[in-house]
Amino acid sequence: MVRMPEHAGPARSVVRTVVQVAGELLVTAGLVLLLFVVWELWWTNIDADNAQQRAVATFVRDASGPVAPVAAPGPASGDHGAPVVAAEVNTPGTVLGVVYIPRFGKDYNRPLVDGTAPEQLNTLGLGRYESSAMPGAVGNFAIAGHRQTHGAVLDAIHTLVPGDRIYVQTRAGYYTYVFRNNEIVLPTQTDVLLPVPTRPGARPTERFLTMTSCNPRFGSAERIIAYSVMEAWRPASAGPPAAIASLVAATRAKGR
Amino acid sequence: MYGWIFRRLPGPLWCRILTSALLIAAAVLLLMQFVFPWLNQFNPLNDSTIGGSSQP
Numbered sequence: 001m002v003r004m005p006e007h008a009g010p011a012r013s014v015v016r017t018v019v020q021v022a023g024e025l026l027v028t029a030g031l032v033l034l035l036f037v038v039w040e041l042w043w044t045n046i047d048a049d050n051a052q053q054r055a056v057a058t059f060v061r062d063a064s065g066p067v068a069p070v071a072a073p074g075p076a077s078g079d080h081g082a083p084v085v086a087a088e089v090n091t092p093g094t095v096l097g098v099v100y101i102p103r104f105g106k107d108y109n110r111p112l113v114d115g116t117a118p119e120q121l122n123t124l125g126l127g128r129y130e131s132s133a134m135p136g137a138v139g140n141f142a143i144a145g146h147r148q149t150h151g152a153v154l155d156a157i158h159t160l161v162p163g164d165r166i167y168v169q170t171r172a173g174y175y176t177y178v179f180r181n182n183e184i185v186l187p188t189q190t191d192v193l194l195p196v197p198t199r200p201g202a203r204p205t206e207r208f209l210t211m212t213s214c215n216p217r218f219g220s221a222e223r224i225i226a227y228s229v230m231e232a233w234r235p236a237s238a239g240p241p242a243a244i245a246s247l248v249a250a251t252r253a254k255g256r
Numbered sequence: 257m258y259g260w261i262f263r264r265l266p267g268p269l270w271c272r273i274l275t276s277a278l279l280i281a282a283a284v285l286l287l288m289q290f291v292f293p294w295l296n297q298f299n300p301l302n303d304s305t306i307g308g309s310s311q312p
Contacts, residue, residue, distance in 0.1 A: 020257070021257045032287060036292055039288050040302075116305045144304050144306070149302050187306060190306050193306055219301060220301050220302065
């Protein structure tokens with residue numbers, strides 16, 4: 001115990017009050033920071049999941065065509081000709097389609113929107129780089145999504161195995177991409193978005209899908225890039241590929 | 257400070273406990289709905305785009 005001299009009484013009580021208030025404010029600041037972490041890592045996912053499932057249900061409900069695969073007309077079954085590519089909308093926030101990635105879970109479907117600004121990625125998940133190609137086009141169709149927070153739409157991007165299918169549904173139909181490889185780059189390496197990724201000036205002949213997300217998980221020092229190439233396409237009138245047909249049907253039933 | 261606020265609250269003890277719980281809930285709601293979404297734009301940890309120098 002420290003005994004204070006008698007004459008220090010009022011001054012000591014002022015100091016005491018100041019220290020106590022400062023301490024309570026610091027404890028409060030600590031709790032608020034903890035709450036921010038809870039909000040960021042937990043609540044934003046709940047918020048974004050709801051918004052994304054609503055957007056997916058609305059899009060699939062309004063999409064034309066059957067929800068079960070229809071055999072292709074013509075001699076070569078399964079060949080639907082050159083894919084139809086939608087015109088660019090270039091209006092950030094427009095829902096362009098739905099992305100299905102069975103590797104991320106058999107119920108995984110997320111909306112695809114135009115634009116990669118925080119307003120799009122923080123609510124609707126997967127955003128198309130507006131400088132990139134449209135789904136199904138020759139060139140590089142590039143999308144970004146969060147690894148963590150706001151739905152964590154690409155959290156499992158590192159679990160993709162070469163040969164995994166990524167299905168993109170638009171109003172025109174279904175594009176099937178096959179995952180080929182991933183790489184980890186610095187956030188400044190924009191050449192992954194080129195028409196032929198990392199090959200400046202090259203003329204594209206293939207239809208690429210490039211997905212970008214944060215790396216490592218819970219950090220953003222690097223970016224993880226997943227490259228896929230288009231394998232097949234089905235017009236909306238031919239119905240979805242068999243692998244996602246039940247999910248498309250369930251989603252449409254939910255939107256009704 | 258919180259003790260001072262608690263003593264200023266009206267009513268019997270159970271009423272003051274209830275009021276302070278409501279005040280805490282209101283503060284949490286205000287933070288989660290308005291303050292954190294605004295604060296989020298300064299968080300550099302969740303930029304998942306390439307070449308997004310214009311986006312913090």
